[in-house]
Amino acid sequence: MIVIVDYNVGNLMSVQNAFLRIGVEAVVSRDIEVIRQAKGIVLPGVGTFPVAMENLIKYQLIDVLQERKEAGIPILGICLGMQILFEKGYEVQETQGLRFLKGEVKLMNVSEKIPHMGWNELMFVKKHPLIQNIKEGDYVYFVHSYMAFPSDDELVAYCEYGDQKITAIVAKDHVMGCQFHPEKSGAIGQKILLAFKEMVQ
Amino acid sequence: MLAKRIIPCLDIKDGKVVKGVNFEGLKDVGDPIEIAKRYDQQCADEVVFLDITATYENRDIIKDLIQRAASELSIPLTVGGGIRSLDDFRMILSSGADKVSINSAAIQHPGLIKQAADEFGVQCVVVAVDAKKRKDDDGYDVYIAGGRKNTGIDLLKWVQQCEQLGAGEILLTSMDKDGTRDGFDIEMLNAVLDVVSIPVIASGGCGDKEDIVEVFEKTNCDGALAASLFHYQEATIDDVKALCAQHHIPVRRNL
Numbered sequence: 395m396i397v398i399v400d401y402n403v404g405n406l407m408s409v410q411n412a413f414l415r416i417g418v419e420a421v422v423s424r425d426i427e428v429i430r431q432a433k434g435i436v437l438p439g440v441g442t443f444p445v446a447m448e449n450l451i452k453y454q455l456i457d458v459l460q461e462r463k464e465a466g467i468p469i470l471g472i473c474l475g476m477q478i479l480f481e482k483g484y485e486v487q488e489t490q491g492l493r494f495l496k497g498e499v500k501l502m503n504v505s506e507k508i509p510h511m512g513w514n515e516l517m518f519v520k521k522h523p524l525i526q527n528i529k530e531g532d533y534v535y536f537v538h539s540y541m542a543f544p545s546d547d548e549l550v551a552y553c554e555y556g557d558q559k560i561t562a563i564v565a566k567d568h569v570m571g572c573q574f575h576p577e578k579s580g581a582i583g584q585k586i587l588l589a590f591k592e593m594v595q
Numbered sequence: 596m597l598a599k600r601i602i603p604c605l606d607i608k609d610g611k612v613v614k615g616v617n618f619e620g621l622k623d624v625g626d627p628i629e630i631a632k633r634y635d636q637q638c639a640d641e642v643v644f645l646d647i648t649a650t651y652e653n654r655d656i657i658k659d660l661i662q663r664a665a666s667e668l669s670i671p672l673t674v675g676g677g678i679r680s681l682d683d684f685r686m687i688l689s690s691g692a693d694k695v696s697i698n699s700a701a702i703q704h705p706g707l708i709k710q711a712a713d714e715f716g717v718q719c720v721v722v723a724v725d726a727k728k729r730k731d732d733d734g735y736d737v738y739i740a741g742g743r744k745n746t747g748i749d750l751l752k753w754v755q756q757c758e759q760l761g762a763g764e765i766l767l768t769s770m771d772k773d774g775t776r777d778g779f780d781i782e783m784l785n786a787v788l789d790v791v792s793i794p795v796i797a798s799g800g801c802g803d804k805e806d807i808v809e810v811f812e813k814t815n816c817d818g819a820l821a822a823s824l825f826h827y828q829e830a831t832i833d834d835v836k837a838l839c840a841q842h843h844i845p846v847r848r849n850l
Contacts, residue, residue, distance in 0.1 A: 407691055411666045440716060506597075507792055509718055509763060512817060513598040513640055513847045533598055533847035535671060537718040554596055578693065580635065580669045581849075 396420040396594055397432035399459075401449040403474060404440030412577035416584050418591050424453045434594030435459070435467055438577075439474030443483035443499060443540070446474050447491065456492070463494055468568045468593045470524075476564065476571025477542055485540050494569045497544040506556035509539045514553040514560070514574075522550045522565050523593050524572075527585035534562070534574040534582055542573065568593070598847045599811050599839065600640035600818030601832050602796060603825045605630060607646050607676075610656045612826075628663050634825065635668050637832040638849045642668065643696070643766075643820065646676035647741075658690045665691025675723055675766075684711050688719060696721040696766055699739040702746055702753075705760055712761025721796075722762040726750040726783060727770040735783060742770050750783070751790050758791045765791060766820065769799040776802030779810040779819065788815050796820050804835045811844045 398409050400422050413420040420436065423429060437459075439446050450456050463469060471479045480491045483499040491499070502508060513533040518525065536553070542561040550570075551563040564571045570590075576583035606613045611625040631642045644664065646657060657674075664672055674687045675696030687695050695715075701708055701722050711720045725742050726735040735750035754765055767787055769780030779797045788795055794817035797810045801821035810819050824830055836846040 405688065405691060408665060408693075411691070412669065414666070415669065440718075507794055507817075510597070511718060511763070511794055512600055515596060515598075539717075578669065578671050580638070580847075584669060 395432055396434040396436060396591065397429050398422045398436045398438060399429060399455065400424040401437075401439075401446065401453055401455060403446050403449060404438065406438050408575075409436060409438045409472065409577045412583065412587055413591075416588050416591070418587070424455065426454065426458045429455070429458050429462065432462070432467060434590065435462055435469045436590075437469065437471040437475030437478070439472065439478065441474055443474065443477055443485040443491070444487055444489045446478050447483075447489050450478070450492075459492065463569060466568055468590065469494070469570070470590050471571035472577070473538060473573060473575055476573055477540060479564070479569060479571050480542055480544070483540070495542075495544060495548055495564055495566055495571070497542055497548070499540050499542050501539060502541040502555075502558060502560065504556040504558045506558075509537055510541075510555050510560060511537045513579075514555065514562075516551045516553060516562055517559075518551050519549050522563070522570070524563060524565065524570050524586060524589050525551060527589050528582050532582045534572075534576065534579040534586075536560070536562075536574045538573060542571075596845045597817075598640070598845045600796070601638075601807065601835055601839075601846065602641050602643055602818050602820040603634045603639050603832065604643040604645055604798075604820050604822045606822060607644055607660070610660050613647060627660060628667055631664055631672075632667050634832060635670050638836060638847060639670060639832045640818065640847060641671040641673060641693075643673045643675065644692075645696075646674070654686060658686060661687060661690035661692050673721060675721070681707070681710055681714065684715060688715055694719045694721050694764070696723045698723040698725065701757065702737065702739050702748065705756060708757060708760035708762055712763070717761050717763040720762050721764045721766050722754075722757045723766040723768065724750065724754060724757070725768045725770055728783070735786070738770060742773075751786060754787050754791050758793050762793060764794045764796065764817075766796045766798055772800030773798075775800055776823070778802065778806045779814075781810065781813045784810070784814045784816050794818070804830045804838050807835050808838055808842050808844065811839065812842065
């Protein structure tokens with residue numbers, strides 16, 4: 395069972411719908427016991443870094459996420475859900491993240507328009523099961539103004555925007571994140587969610 | 596590299612698509628969901644639902660429509676027409692749309708742009724602007740009420756104000772070009788693109804796929820919106836993208 399964590403940040407239905415389209419019943423919940431039984435955890439998120447962290451604290455979800463991470467359960471963060479996997483964010487104010495991945499989240503420094511909104515091509519840095527069904531140059535849908543600056547060994551894919559490389563996919567062991575929205579990324583997004591489902595046993 | 600977006604727009608009235616559509620194999624030619632799904636399969640980059648009845652009195656029809664569309668589509672959905680309040684935003688977004696497009700209400704209550712951006716994020720606030728060249732050829736006026744009423748507001752001042760208030764995107768329709776099918780309003784688009792740094796979507800005047808190539812070659816707009824071209828199946832979205840690719844315009848394709 396895949397659980398989409400409901401910590402009151404944006405529309406979770408779209409992620410649930412996307413799983414349904416590939417034949418996967420995912421449960422939306424903030425119940426600690428339900429999350430504890432999940433074989434795979436998805437952290438979605440639209441909004442701001444401090445609100446996301448505040449809500450995880452308010453719903454007492456930090457400990458269970460930490461516990462499941464240590465238990466080796468695959469965790470997928472999407473967009474803001476990916477950003478909070480890092481150590482720290484600087485959106486609105488400096489805020490501590492979940493610290494599952496090394497690095498920080500800062501406003502992107504580009505000559506192009508912000509937000510980075512639309513379809514961009516994935517460029518691969520290293521192999522990972524999450525990208526096993528897709529190829530370099532495939533397009534996915536981004537909407538964001540802040541970006542992650544991960545450690546080199548945890549960067550899986552990026553995209554080019556102006557003269558900047560934007561972090562697109564990060565992973566360390568079974569903790570992974572997509573800056574873009576696989577649930578809004580057409581057939582390629584579905585293949586990424588399918589790959590996540592295949593990692594969930 | 597960021598792709599240029601091709602955006603089909605569906606004009607909807609009472610839950611049905613208004614313009615004549617004749618997709619082969621569709622059960623209900625007026626069903627927006629079926630048509631939007633077809634566009635999704637053809638590699639549309641997002642879909643716009645424009646409710647031209649422009650009232651949200653019959654909220655259940657609209658809610659149901661958005662919910663069904665959101666569950667079926669794998670690409671972003673924008674909904675516009677008749678949005679007047681934060682409650683309208685909330686209803687549309689919570690039903691599953693990704694962006695909300697506002698027009699007249701933004702002119703009447705510019706504060707709505709900021710309130711919506713603060714509450715829901717700039718990425719979901721699209722300001723639709725209908726504009727027309729002034730008779731003396733000096734600049735453009737903004738129109739509301741479906742193009743019936745001249746506000747006397749200067750287009751370039753208005754789009755800059757929209758950006759400052761937190762609009763995430765401008766959907767710019769040229770009333771001089773709308774319905775003519777002889778190409779987008781390159782001059783108006785460039786005037787707007789010179790003064791804002793948020794994405795601008797070109798609308799009005801698209802008559803064939805060459806018009807879409809032209810707008811991307813002659814302006815730095817982020818997307819092109821068309822209705823009739825796709826509705827009447829004169830071109831598929833794949834056809835348009837193939838032509839764009841031949842002209843070295845970056846587009847996302849089904850390969």
